[in-house]
Amino acid sequence: MTEAPTAPAFTTRRASGCPFDPPPTTSRLREEGPLARVSLWNGSTAWLVTRHSDQVAVLRDPRISADNRRPGYPSISAAGEATRAHNRTFLTMDEPEHAAQRRRFTGDFTVKRMQAMRPRIERIVTELLDAMEEAGPPADLVTGFALPLPSLVICELLGVPYEDHGFFQRASAVIVDTRSTPGDALTASQELTDYLSALVAAKAREPGDDLLSRMATQQYATGQSTLDECAKQARLLLVAGHETTANMIALGTCALLRNPDQLAAVRDGGPERVAGAVEELLRYLTITHMGRRRTATEDIEIGGQLVRAGDAVICAADLANRDPEVFGDPDRLDVDRQARGHLAFGSGPHQCLGQNLARAELQLAYPTLLRRFPGLRLARPLDEIPFRDDMAVYGVHELPVAW
Ligand code: HEM
Numbered sequence: 001m002t003e004a005p006t007a008p009a010f011t012t013r014r015a016s017g018c019p020f021d022p023p024p025t026t027s028r029l030r031e032e033g034p035l036a037r038v039s040l041w042n043g044s045t046a047w048l049v050t051r052h053s054d055q056v057a058v059l060r061d062p063r064i065s066a067d068n069r070r071p072g073y074p075s076i077s078a079a080g081e082a083t084r085a086h087n088r089t090f091l092t093m094d095e096p097e098h099a100a101q102r103r104r105f106t107g108d109f110t111v112k113r114m115q116a117m118r119p120r121i122e123r124i125v126t127e128l129l130d131a132m133e134e135a136g137p138p139a140d141l142v143t144g145f146a147l148p149l150p151s152l153v154i155c156e157l158l159g160v161p162y163e164d165h166g167f168f169q170r171a172s173a174v175i176v177d178t179r180s181t182p183g184d185a186l187t188a189s190q191e192l193t194d195y196l197s198a199l200v201a202a203k204a205r206e207p208g209d210d211l212l213s214r215m216a217t218q219q220y221a222t223g224q225s226t227l228d229e230c231a232k233q234a235r236l237l238l239v240a241g242h243e244t245t246a247n248m249i250a251l252g253t254c255a256l257l258r259n260p261d262q263l264a265a266v267r268d269g270g271p272e273r274v275a276g277a278v279e280e281l282l283r284y285l286t287i288t289h290m291g292r293r294r295t296a297t298e299d300i301e302i303g304g305q306l307v308r309a310g311d312a313v314i315c316a317a318d319l320a321n322r323d324p325e326v327f328g329d330p331d332r333l334d335v336d337r338q339a340r341g342h343l344a345f346g347s348g349p350h351q352c353l354g355q356n357l358a359r360a361e362l363q364l365a366y367p368t369l370l371r372r373f374p375g376l377r378l379a380r381p382l383d384e385i386p387f388r389d390d391m392a393v394y395g396v397h398e399l400p401v402a403w
Contacts, residue, residue, distance in 0.1 A: 007036075007037040007038050007039040007045050008025055008029070008036070008038055008039070009025075009038065009039050009040075010026070010038040010039065010040055010046065010048065010291075010314065011023050011025055011026070012289050012290060012389055012390070012394070013389050014387065014389060016383070017382075017383065019254075019382070019385070019387045020251075020255050020258075020284065020285060020333070021322075021331060022286075022289070022316075022318040022319055022322060026048070026050075026316060026318070026319060027319065027322070029048060029050055029319075030050035030051065030316075030319045030322075030323070033050070033303070034049070034050055034051045034054050034302070034303025034304065034305070035047050035048065035049060035050070035054075035302055035303045035304075035305045035307075036048045036050060038314070040074055040075075040312075041076075041077055041078065041178075042075075042078070042081070044072075044074065044312065045312070046074040046311070046312035046313060046314050047302065047305070047307055047311060047312065047313045047314070048291070048314050048316055049302060049303065049313060049314065049315045049316065050316060050319045050320075050323075051303065051319070051320065051323055051325070052320040052321075052323040052325065052326045052343065053325070053326075054302055054303045055292075055315040055316075055317070055320045055343060055347065056343070056347050056348075057302070058294065058302055058313060058315055059292060059294075059315060059346060059347040059348035059350070060347065060348040060349075061300065061348075062095065063296060063297050063298045063300050064294045064295070064296060064297070064300070064313060065094050065294060065295045065296075065297050066091070066092050066093070066094060066098070066292075066293075066294055066350055067092055067093065067094050067295070068084040068087070068092040068293070069084065069085060069088075069092075070295045070297075070310075071310070072295045072310045072311060072312045073293065073295050073312065074293050074294075074295075074312035074313075074314055075293070076178055076290045076293065076392060077178035077179070077180075078181070078182050079175075079177070079178065079179075079180040079181065079182050079184070079185035080178070080185075080392075081182070082182030082183075082185055082186055083175070083182075083185050083186055083189050086186065086189055086190070086193075087189065087232070088232060089101075089232050089233050089235075089236040090102045090233070090236075091236055091240075091350065095349065098349060098350070099349065101233070102349075102353065104215075104218075104219065105211075105233075105237070105353060106353065108157070108211050108214075109353055109354055109355075109356055109357055110356065111356050113356075114356040114357050114359070114360045115360070117153070117157075117357070117360060118360055118364065120153075120156070121149075121153055121360055121361055121364050122364055122368075124149060124152050124153060125149060125364050125365060125368045125369075126368070128144065128145050128148055128149055129145065129368065129369065129372045129373075131144070132144045132145060133372065133373075137379070137401070137402035137403050138379040138400055138401065138402045139400075139401055139402075140398045140399060140400055140401075141249075141250055141253060141398075141399040141400075141401045142246070142250050142396060142397070142398050142399050143398070145249065145365075145369065146246045146247070146249035146250035146253070146365075146399070147169065147242070147246040147250075148165070149245075149246070149249065149361060149365060150241060150242040150244075150245035150246050150249070150358075150361055151165050151168075151169065151242040151246070153241075153357070153361060154237070154238060154241030154242050154357075156210070157210065157211055157241070157357075158210060158211045158212050158234065158237060158238060158241070159199075159203065159208050159209075159210025159211060159212040159213055160196075160199065160212070160234075160238060164195070167191075167195070168192060168195070168238060169242070170188075171188040171189075171191055171192045172188075172192070172238070172239045172242070172243055173243075173391075174187075174188035175188050175189055175192070175239060175392075176239070176243055176391050176392040176393055177390065177391055177392075178290075178390050178391065178392060179390050189235075192235050192238075192239075193228070193231045193232060193235055194231075196212075196230075196231040196232075196234040196235055196238070197227050197228065197230075197231040199212060199234070200212055200215060200216045200220055200227060200230045200231055200234060201216070201220075201227060203215075203216040203217075204216035204217060204220050204221045211237070212230075212234055215230050215233070215234065216230065237354075240352075240353075240354060241354055241357070243393050244287060244288070244354075244358065244393055245357075245358045245361050245362065246395070247287045247388065247393050247394065247395025247396070248281070248282065248285065248287055248358070248362055248395070249361070249362065249365050249366070250395055250396050250399045251285050251287060251394065251395040251396055252281040252285060252362070252366060253366065253369065253376075253399065253401075254378070254382075254385065254396060254399055255281065255284065255285060255333060256281075256366070256370070257376065257377060257378055257401075258382065259333050262277075262333050262334070262335050263370060265277065265335050265336065266335060266366050266367055266370060267367060267370035267371055267374070269335075269367070271363070273335070273336070274363055274366065274367050275359070275363055276335060276336065276337075276338070276339070277335035277336075277366070278359060278362045278363050278366070279339040279340055279342060280333065280334060280335045280336075280337055280339040281333075281335070281362070281366075282339070282342055282344035282345070282362075283321045283327065283339040283342035283344060284321070284333045284339075285344075285394070286317050286318040286321045286342075286343075286344050286394075287344070287393050287394040287395055288317060288344065288346075288392075288393060288394075289317075289318050289393075289394040290392050291314040291315055291316045291317065291318075292314070292315040292317065292346055292350075293312070293313075293314055294312070294313045294314070294315070295310065295311070295312055295313065296308065296309055296310065296311045296313060297309060315343075317343040317344060317346070320342075320343045321342045321343055321344060326341065327339070327342075345358075373401075373403035374403075375403045376401055376402075376403045377401065377402055377403065378399075378400065378401060379400035379401055379402040380400045385398075385399065385400075386398060
């Protein structure tokens with residue numbers, strides 16, 4: 001890989017006062033061209049793919065690898081680099097291994113299965129809002145609603161005891177924090193894997209009606225997967241299942257509170273309008289702001305530029321989702337636009353496995369919250385809200401609200 005000392009640093013730091021917009025430096029790179037050379041935290045360089053159409057092509061190209069064990073792989077941080085060998089799941093496998101592993105879980109996340117979960121999600125939403133109302137304002141929307149909702153749902157689906165949420169939420173937070181030391185990230189990762197290994201082993205002895213029990217009996221007990229492999233896939237589902245949706249709920253609410261006309265549309269809209277609004281919030285906010293990380297396995301052309309075998313490639317979904325060629329007036333939050341086609345869930349074989357679950361949760365969370373508390377407002381000025389610039393998943397650390 002040729003080093004380019006002048007390459008601008010890849011950054012996820014937003015401009016002050018613009019917490020919902022991609023960082024100005026990367027936005028400028030999109031205006032300059034389809035591909036930009038950027039330097040990463042460890043001094044290595046990567047190609048930043050800035051446009052929607054090129055990203056879709058790259059993410060579907062079999063000459064582009066998601067395998068994080070490849071030498072040129074662009075890790076997001078020192079912690080990510082230290083844990084990459086330890087984190088082997090289908091998220092970072094290539095075909096045909098990826099499809100074979102992923103297929104074992106697709107039946108658990110179909111639209112139909114998620115449709116069937118809606119009444120249960122609705123009950124959880126109602127119970128959390130009841131508790132918030134009873135405790136009275138002010139409240140932190142993250143700890144009171146945004147984080148427990150997806151955590152409770154994924155716990156039920158997997159068969160993880162929710163009383164352990166303090167432990168797994170803390171460990172997940174260390175794993176997704178780009179400032180974590182390699183040692184802390186490794187420890188958190190190992191603790192979570194050990195915890196889930198013990199759980200899968202227990203379920204092999206005494207299965208229940210949940211995803212980990214099916215994994216234990218159909219994969220571990222049959223010798224199809226080792227206990228460690230099961231635990232790592234379970235860790236992927238547990239972390240991805242609560243970190244992402246929690247941040248979408250809190251950040252989405254924050255964005256709506258800053259755009260009262262859009263908020264009214266979500267609060268008063270029917271299911272179809274709300275579903276459209278969720279897609280728009282996913283597009284506009286693109287919380288997985290570190291980009292899809294890949295390596296080229298052959299020389300290929302992207303956006304008219306030759307990319308050499310072994311080069312690192314980052315598809316910046318936040319830029320694709322603001323690409324004016326695809327979304328008119330892209331920097332405006334417009335819940336009535338057709339935002340389908342956004343890349344918030346990725347594209348190609350690794351496209352989010354849990355997207356139907358995330359949609360079901362978000363479609364219920366926003367309108368129910370806004371109808372319950374019609375006077376919902378930020379309890380602190382926007383510039384005092386702690387945004388998650390340094391976390392692998394963007395959002396807010398806390399969201400003080402009153403009503
Ligand atoms: C708003 C919420 C969510 C967002 C924005 C999101 C985003 C993403 C993105 C961008 C990817 C692609 C990664 C890549 O190409 O490298 C992905 C993959 C994945 N997501 Fe999600 N996700 C969300 C919710 C969930 C939920 C609720 C689950 C439930 C378990 C989940 C499980 C997964 C898994 C297992 C993968 C790996 C798929 C594969 O490699 O084949 N996600 N997600």
